[in-house]
Amino acid sequence: MGARLDSAASGTANWVDERTSIGSFVKFIARKVFPDHWSFMLGEIALYSFIVLLISGVFLTAFFVPSMGFVTYDGPLETMQGVEMSEAFASTLHMSFEVPGGLLMRQIHHWAALLFTAAIVTHMARVFFTGAFRKPRELNWLVGFTLMILSLAAGFSGYSLPDDVLSGNGLRIIEGVTRSIPILGEYISYWIFGGEFPGEIIIPRLFTMHILLVPGLILGLIALHLFLVFLHKHTQYPGPGRTHKNVVGLPLFPVYTAKAGGFFFVVFGVIALVAAVFTINPVWNYGPYDPSPVSAGTQPDWYILFVDGALRLMPGWLFDVIPMEWELWGYTLSWNILIPAVIVPGLFFGFLAFYPWIEAWATGDRGEKHVLDRPRNVPVRTGLGVALIIFYVILVLEGANDIIATLFHLSLNDLTLFLRVGIFVLPVLGFLITRRICFGLQRKDRELVLHGKETGRIVRHEHGEYIEVHEPLTEHERWILVSYDDIAPLEIAPEYNERGVRRKGYRWDRFKQRLSRFYFEHRVSPVTPEELESASHAHH
């Protein structure tokens, strides 16, 4: 039996190989080595939730009708009897209440989307804080960044499809934001909606975007993303024997094939469990889109909250005197919308997209980096990351300010006023405190390397002195603590040469030097072998 199975397997493999020459490729892939760390799973979660999205999404398209044509509901839901609604909304109700398993599929799809975006953001944070975006991975950072933006587009376009009151108001906000764009805004609005809001074409357009355009792009970019991971090889955390020139880990087959395959089912299982237990987006409670009603405590999906929060945070009048909407030469410029919904997200995402280059200017380092940073060893980057997160979280909190105010019995207005100040102050504080903590941790690492671990054993010397015995670190432990780059601020050539001629490119160099000083002026250098040597002499 076993022999027959073996020969059948090898026969099939041979048949395929003779026609595709895939054997050597499989061998190459299967023996590819990957380092192991729990934080490398975050991107996997994103990938697997995307697969879940594709599977559940195909099911949903079998029942969803992307049309804004009117029908009168006559399905089983009592509360909607006789209500006029779009076919999109009616088909959403139909698949929720009449198609067996339909509601579960909708819930799986929605929860998977929330997890997809969350996993992408968390994965991105991991890559940021460990410096995995450095050369040669800057391009892959951009690919990942684009995937993150596309996940927002996928999420928002899908969220709008049921054509319910909540998502319809979301679209209306998009329309209002679009209009605020100078000169072209009103035409872009007409272009998106095929005329006046809401029109009859936006749902079909969003549908095509949601099931074809965006997932197609995501699929293609995921392929590119993974191809580049293979090409660059995976980064690794610092550890014994790990350098910028090798990869220490386990082979793709069988170890990671089994792990990843299993992990896919874990992710799918968790999504299915959450979807089976927790209601998400019960559109039948909201009702079909109608431009008139709206209820309090309405929030978009979490990944859009920050834009909504920014819109809430921005005052229409600065200090009640300076209008944030200007009327200049008969034209209207709405800073109160442009700043929170266009400029701030633009700067935020622009900074993220180009961060690898910003840091490369500061380090001036052209080498390839395959060993990850421990976040403490790049205090300014870690501080900036924390500042960005705080900035983002403030916007998210403001996006939920009505819920928070109700929950904690706060004044909604006071909360907003506090966050209006906080958005400027707290990220800076977060940066300073984080950088300080990083320095502290680095100094503790130095202390450990130089003097070893405290053992808690107290020894009394013959002459009466008490000391605590310190145990030196093992070489492996020490490796992790001392193997990081000690980068000094850039030195640049002077502005004028010896003949007094001004040097070209000096200003750019000067900018890079300032940036470099910001990053590396204050730093804690790793323990050198000499320091270690003299410290161990001092002890004995």
Next chain:
Amino acid sequence: MLFPQIGNMGGDWNTKKFAHTMWRKGTRLARDPDGTLIKASDVTIGSAFHVIPDGLNELEHHRIEEKAKAVVLLVRLDPRDLKIQPGREDWSFDGIVAYSKICTHVGCPVALYEQQTHHLLCPCHQSTFDVADGAKVVFGPAKRPLPQLPIAVDDEGYIVAQSDFHEPIGPSYWTRLKHTSDGLNDSSEGSSH
């Protein structure tokens, strides 16, 4: 090749429609959503009505688009609390005022009325408007007051509009002021539906 395709995506591109709603001289105010008419005597002090123009529910085409522009909030205040805006002395009736329900920020329905403070709150981004004082912004991201719909009472006691709004309702846009001075006081020039 591509330009006619993109060119057709915006419908008729007539963005002047932003500036016109269904309201005309004499259009009666009706309850949202059932369309029953409202008499001045129905509106007690402190009450608020969600209003659509009479005839909206009978529209064959563009009903949602018209509703998205025409919805109004009608409230009655104690006339002593009401600060009448200059130039709008005859736009209200015995403490009854009507304001566009579409937020001047990004267009959500400003649906929450706080009777005690006379404040209208938009639940989307919490722009707050003082109905007693020309629906001026008292908090939040909106900059402009809600446009007021001039109302009167007809012979049968129903509340009617005196004209369309005198400015485009809803969020701002680049040429909004052009549309404001665009003969809007002339209610005969409306949208073509």
